[in-house]
Structures are given as C-alpha cells and as structure tokens.
Amino acid sequence: MGGKVLTVTSGKGGVGKTTTTANLAVALAATGDKVVCLDADIGLRNLDVVMGLENRIVYDLVDIVEGRARLRQAMIKDKRLPELYLIPAAQTRDKAAVSPTDMIKLCNELRNEVDWILVDSPAGIERGFRNAVAPADQVLIVTNPEVSAVRDADRIVGLLEAEEKGPGHLIINRLKPEMVKRGDMLSTEDVLDILAIPLIGVVPEDEGILVSSNRGAPAAMDERSRAGQAFRDVARRLKGEDVPFPSLDDNKSFFQRLAARFTRAS
Amino acid sequence: MSDRIAIKGIRDGLLITVTDAGEWPATAKEVITRLDEKADFFKGARLTLEVGARAIPAAELGRLRDAFSERGVSLTTVLSESALTTSAAQALGLKVAVAAPPPPAVQAQLEAEVDPEEVREDAVLVRRTLRSGRSVRHAGHVVVLGDVNPGAEIEAGGDIVVWGRLRGVAHAGAGGDEAAVVCALDLAPTQLRIARFIATSPARKGTPQPEMARVKDGHIVAERWSPKR
Numbered sequence: 001m002g003g004k005v006l007t008v009t010s011g012k013g014g015v016g017k018t019t020t021t022a023n024l025a026v027a028l029a030a031t032g033d034k035v036v037c038l039d040a041d042i043g044l045r046n047l048d049v050v051m052g053l054e055n056r057i058v059y060d061l062v063d064i065v066e067g068r069a070r071l072r073q074a075m076i077k078d079k080r081l082p083e084l085y086l087i088p089a090a091q092t093r094d095k096a097a098v099s100p101t102d103m104i105k106l107c108n109e110l111r112n113e114v115d116w117i118l119v120d121s122p123a124g125i126e127r128g129f130r131n132a133v134a135p136a137d138q139v140l141i142v143t144n145p146e147v148s149a150v151r152d153a154d155r156i157v158g159l160l161e162a163e164e165k166g167p168g169h170l171i172i173n174r175l176k177p178e179m180v181k182r183g184d185m186l187s188t189e190d191v192l193d194i195l196a197i198p199l200i201g202v203v204p205e206d207e208g209i210l211v212s213s214n215r216g217a218p219a220a221m222d223e224r225s226r227a228g229q230a231f232r233d234v235a236r237r238l239k240g241e242d243v244p245f246p247s248l249d250d251n252k253s254f255f256q257r258l259a260a261r262f263t264r265a266s
Numbered sequence: 267m268s269d270r271i272a273i274k275g276i277r278d279g280l281l282i283t284v285t286d287a288g289e290w291p292a293t294a295k296e297v298i299t300r301l302d303e304k305a306d307f308f309k310g311a312r313l314t315l316e317v318g319a320r321a322i323p324a325a326e327l328g329r330l331r332d333a334f335s336e337r338g339v340s341l342t343t344v345l346s347e348s349a350l351t352t353s354a355a356q357a358l359g360l361k362v363a364v365a366a367p368p369p370p371a372v373q374a375q376l377e378a379e380v381d382p383e384e385v386r387e388d389a390v391l392v393r394r395t396l397r398s399g400r401s402v403r404h405a406g407h408v409v410v411l412g413d414v415n416p417g418a419e420i421e422a423g424g425d426i427v428v429w430g431r432l433r434g435v436a437h438a439g440a441g442g443d444e445a446a447v448v449c450a451l452d453l454a455p456t457q458l459r460i461a462r463f464i465a466t467s468p469a470r471k472g473t474p475q476p477e478m479a480r481v482k483d484g485h486i487v488a489e490r491w492s493p494k495r
Contacts, residue, residue, distance in 0.1 A: 100331070154398040157397055162312075194416070
C-alpha cells in the first residue's frame with residue numbers, strides 16, 4: 001500500500017483549501033517524510049503559485065493522465081525541502097479531462113513513491129470534487145468559523161458518508177479568538193456542534209498567510225508564524241502524535257494563562 | 267425492455283444483475299440506458315453489480331463506474347465468479363462481496379399485533395443525522411433518530427418526530443392534514459410548515475426543551491412537552 005492519500009476539500013470556495021494543502025505538505029516534508037501535492041483544481045490551478053513553483057511547470061496532471069508525460073517528469077521538486085514535490089493542474093483544460101478512475105490509478109502509482117499524497121480539491125461538489133475524493137484514504141475538511149462555510153462543510157460530510165469515505169477530519173481555519181470572545185464569531189464548539197466530526201486543527205487568522213502565499217513560501221516554513229505552528233501541529237496529529245490544542249488567547253501573558261489553569265483545576 | 271438486466275432493491279441499496287452474454291461494451295451501454303430511463307429514481311443510489319462469470323477488464327469497469335458517477339449513482343460492489351473481474355473491482359477499490367446479513371432478529375418472529383386504527387399508519391425511521399442538502403420525503407410519518415441540520419429538509423404526509431435537534435426545514439401534513447404535528451427534543455427549525463401554514467422559529471431563549479408544534483386557531487404554535495399531561 002505504501003503512501004497515504006489525503007484529500008483537502010471544503011465545499012465553499014475561499015476558505016483556505018490550497019493554503020492548507022501547501023502548509024501541510026511543507027510541515028509533513030519538514031519531518032523528513034516524502035510528500036507529493038496534487039492540484040486537482042484543473043482549469044483554476046493555484047497550488048503552484050502558493051508553493052512558489054509556478055515558473056518550473058513543464059508537465060501537468062492532464063499530461064500524465066493522457067500519457068504525454070511520465071509520473072516522474074511531472075513531479076516538480078521543491079528546492080527548499082528535499083522530499084517535497086508538486087504535480088500541478090492543467091490551466092488550459094477543465095475538470096472533465098480527468099475521471100475519478102484516473103485519479104485512483106495515478107494515486108496508486110504514487111503510493112509506491114512517497115509517504116503522503118496531498119490532493120487539493122476544487123470548490124464545489126461536482127466532477128472536480130469527485131475526482132479529488134475518489135482516491136482518498138482520509139479526507140480533511142477545511143471550514144471557516146462562519147455559518148455559510150459550515151453549512152457547505154456539512155453538505156460535504158454528508159456526501160463523504162454516502163461515498164463511504166468516512167466522516168473526514170475537520171480543520172477550522174481563520175479563527176479570530178477576540179471575535180469569538182465578543183460573541184461575534186462561531187467558536188470551535190459551535191462548529192463542532194453542527195458538524196459532529198473529529199477535529200484535527202484550529203488555525204488562527206494570520207495576516208502573514210497572505211504575505212507568504214503571495215511570496216510562494218508557505219507559512220509552515222516560518223518558525224515564528226502562529227498559523228504555521230497550527231499547521232505543523234496538524235501534521236504531527238496526522239502522523240499519529242497526540243498534540244493538545246493550544247489556547248488561542250494571545251492577549252494573556254504566560255503567567256495569566258498559568259493562573260487560569262490553576263483556577264480551573266482547583 | 268430486456269430481462270437480461272434485472273434490477274432489484276437489496277439491503278445495501280440496489281442490485282443490478284446482468285445475465286446477458288453479449289459483447290460487454292454493448293451490455294454496459296444498455297445498463298446505462300436503463301439508468302437513464304429512470305434517472306430520478308437512481309440518483310443517489312448505491313449500486314451492486316452482479317455479472318456472473320463474465321470477465322471484465324479494469325479499464326471497462328472503471329469506465330462504467332465513472333458513467334454511474336456522472337449520473338449520481340455510486341457503484342460500491344461488484345459480484346462475479348470471474349477472477350479477472352474480481353481483481354479489477356478490487357483494484358478500483360470496490361467491494362467484491364455483499365456484507366453478510368445480520369443474524370435473524372428476534373423481531374422477525376414477532377407476530378403483528380396492531381389495533382385496526384394504527385394499521386393504516388405508515389412511518390419511516392431515519393437512524394442518522396440528516397446533513398445539509400439531504401431531504402426525506404414520505405407520504406406517512408417521519409421519525410428521525412439524530413439531528414436535522416440546517417439545509418436539510420423533511421416533508422411528511424403525516425407527523426414528524428425528531429429525537430434530536432431540528433434545525434432544517436420540516437413540513438408535516440404536506441398533503442393538507444392540519445392535525446399533523448412536529449415534535450423535537452430541540453425544536454429550532456429554519457422554517458416549519460404544517461399543511462398550508464408556515465412559521466419560523468423565534469430566537470432561542472434558555473436551554474432547549476422538547477417541544478411539539480401544531481396548528482391552533484390558524485397559527486402554528488409550539489408547546490413545551492411535559493410528562494404531566
């Protein structure tokens with residue numbers, strides 16, 4: 001069997017699927033695992049941009065599927081991490097260029113080459129989504145703490161259950177602790193209350209993410225990035241480590257947090 | 267219509283049995299045609315394909331599965347005596363055996379003992395949470411053991427009972443029965459309809475209580491359910 005196929009999906013667009021895929025890939029590769037990212041958003045590719053590999057694309061996913069390129073030829077090697085690769089989507093084609101069966105075949109080949117295959121799903125629940133989910137061993141559902149994103153995530157969970165892909169694991173992205181505290185944003189508990197699936201990550205809102213996406217250097221490479229740390233925690237959980245969810249209250253000092261812990265315990 | 271392709275309902279969904287011995291591409295096409303004839307019926311269905319001793323290469327099976335998938339039908343299982351077909355199905359991640367039926371339940375031996383006034387009552391029991399985008403439509407009553415999430419819909423000719431949180435849309439007495447009721451452990455639907463009446467939920471105050479909604483004097487009213495009644 002070998003490598004594990006992880007599909008990152010969300011239903012709603014713009015919640016951070018591509019950012020999540022890029023950062024998890026970097027975080028997993030930084031632990032020494034061999035990782036390949038697969039951009040399944042044919043026609044609207046941007047994983048290559050976020051990973052800073054756009055200028056090195058020669059072959060893409062559709063070239064492999066249609067036999068114009070061998071798997072190895074289309075795997076772009078990231079120069080910053082030794083074991084990180086990208087297979088980009090085709091920009092000039094559409095979702096119908098690839099079938100779920102093609103994706104399963106491709107991923108089965110990749111399993112022999114790498115430890116992790118991260119599939120970046122397009123938004124929506126149509127062909128592109130089915131392509132991305134077909135090969136998955138595990139599905140990560142990204143949502144934002146807002147009602148419409150959670151509604152779409154709920155739809156995705158229902159579709160995954162129907163496809164027998166399990167309920168999936170949840171990543172809550174772009175949480176603003178101070179807004180939650182004011183009662184202006186859904187809390188982690190509110191989201192879990194509706195979706196009722198296992199949580200694997202909570203990523204705080206971080207302006208640095210936008211900067212790093214534009215620069216093509218995922219935040220997980222930056223030791224000081226808070227969002228990057230959250231993605232590194234997800235990577236460790238994916239590898240089976242039991243990593244506690246840190247409190248997102250950044251306004252409190254360490255001693256205040258320590259004091260709060262004691263009051264809670266007593 | 268040929269009887270070389272038989273379709274019937276089984277515990278796991280639908281079973282298509284192909285006994286036709288003709289060329290596979292033609293047979294596959296015929297199966298697809300049968301699906302298309304009743305597209306609405308098959309949509310969302312989980313399919314088991316039984317092909318006897320016929321050998322089907324993985325590429326052909328994959329193509330059929332994609333064609334099903336495009337029609338909203340998921341092929342889950344392939345039953346065959348052919349080793350080639352079985353290994354092709356396994357390579358595609360399909361199951362090759364139908365799950366064993368559960369041991370015969372005690373209920374099976376129970377003799378029906380229902381008063382005549384209940385005999386005409388017909389209900390479906392949904393034992394899971396209905397998530398966004400799901401709908402249940404039934405001429406009789408609908409009972410859900412689980413939540414009804416926002417974006418899910420229930421339409422029942424009779425009553426709706428939700429042992430969980432009702433937050434989607436519920437329409438009881440959809441055929442015009444104004445005596446129909448809707449009950450839930452937490453009654454907070456996006457919209458509630460009984461027969462021709464429509465109501466939305468007031469803002470929640472306090473902890474949720476089991477409630478029952480019914481039509482009273484031309485309005486939908488929800489009353490807390492209390493055991494002393």
